[in-house]
Amino acid sequence: MNRKNLGDLLLEYKLITQDDLDEALRLQSKGEKKRIGEILVELGKVAEDDIQYLISKQLNIPFIFLRDITLDDDLIKKFPKDFLINNRIIPLYETNNEISVATNDPFNFEAINKFKEITGKDVNVSACSSKDILEKLQHIKYFYLGQLVESLDSLIKNLKKSGFYRIDFIFDKTLKINISGSFAFQKIYDLNIGQIAPEEILKYFQKFEYGYFYELFTNTNSFILFIYPILELSNIVFINKFGIFPDKMPLFTDLNYWGKLNIFKSELPKVGYNFIPFKQFMQGENIINLIDNVSGSLPEGVMLPVLCESCKGAKCENCNHLGYSFEVKHG
Ligand SMILES: [Zn+2]
Incomplete structure (x- = not known):
């Protein structure tokens, strides 16, 4: 296999100039964790189709539509998330002797060899588009976030008391x-x-x-x-x-x-719901919230709104123009 990188090959095929490559490398060194092909496509120096053509011609590997493939989360878990994300590479499936991976840069031999190192298996590489792999990597990111939240769940339960x-x-x-x-x-x-x-x-x-x-x-x-x-x-x-x-x-x-x-926010009382003026508990705050379905005993002083008897809801002096008056709940 020709151990060139994608940048060199694009140069050789005159798909980009040395200046283009230098510019992309400069951006890459600025900490953007992107593959060189991706940066060149973003800069408009080369078309994604040209890269795909070059890959299949040079490496003779299949080009796949990653978006149609369901990822194996258990397999993905075996590899460091940062390694997958930074190298734009995803394991797809494995057999006893082989592991299949997809990447938008099959010239990234270092990353491909890492799969061999970790699994001890032969690595089958397929190429895919940048768009596809970025979408799938998003899945990986959230998959890890999901795992994290799962572990927070047990922590939360331990914090109960x-x-x-x-x-x-x-x-x-x-x-x-x-x-x-x-x-x-x-x-x-x-x-x-x-x-x-x-x-x-x-x-x-x-x-x-x-x-x-x-x-x-x-x-x-x-x-x-x-x-x-x-x-x-x-x-x-x-x-x-x-x-x-x-x-x-x-x-x-x-x-x-x-x-x-059944909890909802409202600044005005509603008939049939417990009404608890916030400022009764928090001096100086003028916030009113309504809650329903609060089981258990409510404390003395909770007020239940009833339609104002004087105006029947039309708002008058007696009810401070709310249309309601309040009955203090006892017990
Ligand atoms: Zn009234």
Whole structure:
């Protein structure tokens, strides 16, 4: 096999100039973890089709449509995620003697040999397009994130009796994950997994049986996501920005909620739902939240809204122009 790299071959076939190659190499050395062919395509120096033609002509290997192939997650787990992502290479399947891999740069012999090293098997290489492999690598990235969230799940369950807790996902180039529990602030992960979407993290949490409150702050290339899992619905009664307090207080919060509880946010009371004025508990705050399905005993002083008797909801002086008056709930 001709041990040239893709850049040299593109030069030899006069598909790019030395200046093109230098420019691409300069970008690559600036830390962009991309293959040289990818950068040249992005710069518009060469077409993806030309690269594919060159690959099949030079190496005589099959070109596959990766998007039609279902990945084997168990096989992928055997290889370092960063190695796969940085080299744009994915294992597809293996037999007793062979492992099949796909890459958009089959001239990357170093990465291909690494598969031989790790498995001790012959490596069957197929070429695929950059677009396809980047899409599949996205799957790998989230597959690892999914695994991580799974392991957080057991950690969360262990924290059940440890006071308030919250999980922070702070993304800014890397993903930092902190867990707050028992008044100890513990940093547990700092991951380099590339750009991720906070919605993906929220989605992973929806696989679990419990619901969660969350807060999301996003910026151009960064985000902060706070997740407050709700493990014991009857015990969790007070949640605010600074944590979850399993206590015998009414539940109210201004966080967003996902899960089975019928919790919704509203600034106005609704007939038939417990109405708990936030400021009754938090001096100076003027936030009202409504909660339904809060089981267990509600404390003295919780108010239930009833249609104002004077105006029947039309809003008058007697009801402070709300259309409601309140009955204090006892017991
Ligand atoms: Zn009224």
